[in-house]
Amino acid sequence: MLSVQELTVYFTSNGRVARALDGVSYEIRKGETVCLVGESGCGKTVSALTILGIIPQPPAQIMGGTVLFDGQNLLDLGEREMQKIRGNRIAMVFQEPMTSLNPVFTIEDQISEAIMVHEKAGGKEIRQRCIKLLKDVGIPSPEERLKDYPHQLSGGQRQRVMIAMALTCNPDVVIADEPTTALDVTIQAQILNLFRELKQIRKMSLLYITHDLGVVAHIADRIYVMYAGIIVEQGDTIHIFHSPQHPYTQGLLASLPSRTKRGGTLHSIPGLVPDPAHKPLGCPFHPRCSFAIKSCQIQFPEMYDYGEGHLSRCPVLYKKDRSHYEKA
């Protein structure tokens, strides 16, 4: 459906080059929910914006790679053609429902915007569709809400409106960029369930970007773990959660608070995320990694296959694992 291959995006500012994406590859199949996990600044949002072609250039510069969507490379398309795809076939839900809605327009105006841009429809039909969309995303008494301005809605309602806006033209792929980060936990759960229902009803693919592993466990079919502009591990949700094969993923999972760990000190990964302008040579994670060996400082790690689509970028753990198998 949508496949990103070796995408490389650099940011240049004041002569410094920040390597935001260093050859990222992932794919989203039809009807699948894919989660992109990683900490702040690892390039999740940049990759989403690059897919839609709305990353500001400059400062960003696409150095290489392809974004294949239905056999077309989106990076080769002109602005006009991209406008036909944005919102129509690939839609995006943004992180901040507070600022992503235009404060001077009513909800109806904003939802109907996508219909007016992409399709020809009469006023009455647009209105009916807006009401139906609001009903679908679970906003009570949608007829009255249509006339509301964004400031009259709560955070959760605004995020629902954002989702309705993304769904307006029945897109094939919806990219959700941390849509629940700005919301409290109960609303977050509601929105996640909404996403799951909508995905099932509408048979769309969902690229869900988050840093919250709890959310990931709740919603994902497959997971890509990102660190400092590269994918470090990918696989089905079960594999990633039950047998993580990269020290970073293991660290992340160990840092999750849980009932069984109550009372003890919570695990944390030592060190800080590397500055994207000064990434370490070799494996970008090696300064923080407890398994690191000498070759990690020099050699950029390959992807190692664990079968069933589970890949990880750590040679140390892979070899350890293999030797373990060989012994057994």
Place this chain on the structure above:
Amino acid sequence: MKKTDTHTLHKDTGLEEGPLVPRESRVREFWRLLKPNKLALAGLIIFVFFFFIALTGLVLTSGNRPVFDPAMVRLQEKLRPPFSEPRLEDLRPEEIPTLGIYLLGTDDLGRDVFSRMLQGAWVSSTVGFVAVGIAVLIGIVMGGISGYFGRNPVRVDHILVAFIVSLGGGLMVAGALFSGGVLLLIGCAYILSPLWWRKVLGKQSAPRLMRFLYKDTLSIDTLIMRLVDIMLCFPVFFLILTVVALLPASMYNIMIVIGLTSWMGTTRFVRAELLSLREQDFVTAAKALGVSDWRIIFRHMIPNAMAPVLVSATIGIASAILIEAGLSFLGFGVPPPHATWGNILSDGKRFIFDAPWLTFIPGFAILIVVLAFNLFGEGLRDVLNPKLRERY
């Protein structure tokens, strides 16, 4: 304790329905915020009153047999003071003023000043609104381009083509039809050439000459804002005087000239607003919906940037009225048979000691209207400035 606190809070903000429903239409909200400002309120009332007068003035003073005829000359009745009764024995029946008295007196030709003021009110208001309308339109487009596309560079070939096209246009207007036409054609051909250019050449690297043409010179933002700076250097009134001296005098020329020389403020406001709006999430969200750049500017961003524009437009109307009155006073304004407040004033200044009402009445009218527009503009700024609101 807490309960009483929230209770009083609601009373203070005037929201009886409770904390969850701040339901208030925009008009009512506007009214609530404007009401405490008595001066602005007075300004608004005069504003509406003036508009009403101007409209009725248009209706009552135009046509073949107007109710109030501003051009009716009665030499035997010249320079009568306000509220004086007409000497009915000297007048033909059609010369008798409609109201039965000369409400604001008569001028040196015996024309009724009241009807002339009515006619002038319409002229003043149209000049004010149309001139400001032109200025705001130019300002929004220029400011919009500068604020949104500002970072995009202008290339050498853009400048050359603009030069060639304007030179060609200039030659055509000046009469050199052939050479001007050729230049225009060359310019248009170059503008349209990228359409087949790409098909023929593909993505080949351009020859050296082309690379020179594609060199970036300055940004669009620099171009427009320096143009604004240049325009601001001229003393506007003298610029208008020069232009009006060259053009045939008519009401429309005056409106257009005033409009063309007062768009700079709006451009700056709109640009400044758009620079901050451009980074807002909702603009990115609109882009992600596949909305085109122009639609983003004019539908999504400009409505958010309208507050300062509206305020400056209100005050701009006052200054346009003042400029028109000044031009008419100097004799460069709307040509004579048509009455404007400025030329009533100008005609009356010769009789300032014998017939002071001829200068004082239009003078006070201008003063009051300009003052009202300014006060209302200031009040509008306070209302539209979100920092002065208690909500959000």
